[in-house]
Amino acid sequence: MVTQPHIALLGDSILDNARYVVAGQAVVDHLRQGLGAGIGCSLVAVDGDTTRNVYAQLQRLPANTTHLVLSMGGNDALAWLPTLNQPAGSVMEALDHLQRIQAEFREHYEALLEQIRLVNKPTLVFTIYDAVPGLTPALRAALSLFNDVVLRTAMRHTFDIMELRDLLTQPEDYSSVSPIEPSEQAGKKLASAISKWVADA
Template identity: 45%
Template sequence: MQHVVLLGDSIFDNAAYVAGGPDVVQQLREHLPQGWGATLNAVDGAVTAGVERQLQRLQPDTSHPVVSVGGNDALSQAGLLDEGARSVAEVLDRISDVREQFEQDYRAMLHAVLRLDLLTSVCTIYDARFPDQQRRRLAATALTIFNDVITRAAFRHGLPLIDLRLLCNEDANFASPIEPSFRGGAKIARAVAALVADHDFARRRSQVFAR
């Protein structure tokens, strides 16, 4: 039996945001091949460093861990968007510090997952849907440094990648500026199901899933 385990944050643990509708893991079970199982280990509010604690609850028959994390790491740095600066170089220096810390945390997390020698996949962070268009624009730009870390790590290890930026591309996919709605969760569930069923993990080559 194949068993998908969802790790990370509220991108997967979105039950609180779907008004009683099915969350991502429930929808995922509907799309998986017959005989497959799916379990939610992700925790709403988790940061990258918290995934290692989720691994301690990993089911013994896990075959396909899927990781979606990093949005809360980015959110913790949101104050940077409101800080003043004397030059572009000063801004880039602060951003570089944030990037380096996230890269360190993400590498440590991914190393812990890969050490299990399972069929691992990862997700990018989608663009927040803030009502204020200028805030949305700045956040999307800032998130590129986090997504660069994630995509580089995926490609370095030959992992398949779900690009949530392309997948969740409509306001209806969001229950709030940063949480997936029922519709967004349905897209995510279908993408996870397609990845675990169709990707050739034996080749150890990255492939991007975006629909």
């Protein structure tokens, strides 16, 4: 008997974006509409969650889960904004601060992906997008430190990767309710890319 695919969406508001699409459809709605007959999808992601919260999400995975999709890291980066706004005495001192931020994120992110590896399901990992309207070049550079961790850790576990920096590049991809969140247009793009990944996996 062939097992029907069932996708579990893990992570943050990139996948749990219903409150940011006014009179529109969220990522999970687009995904459910675009999936073939018999293919299921469960939203386990929670708006606002960080890497430390995904362990609880893993406990809520449906028993029939066959594929995992993870979007995580953006809220971890947001938590560091107060530190990033602090003055530094030199460029080297600033880089030292950034290295410590990256090291702490790496510790948490690597531990999370190790736990996800134990689930032993095909896994798609999102990077953190950086085309948010109004995002400064300095903050875009800071996000690259988090994305370096995401990419290297996902590759080490041989997880598949969706590069959101290349997918969500237009101002219309971001919500009018909150510009750091994905819009309905972005939801369609994400759902289409996830559907293709499941079909090809």
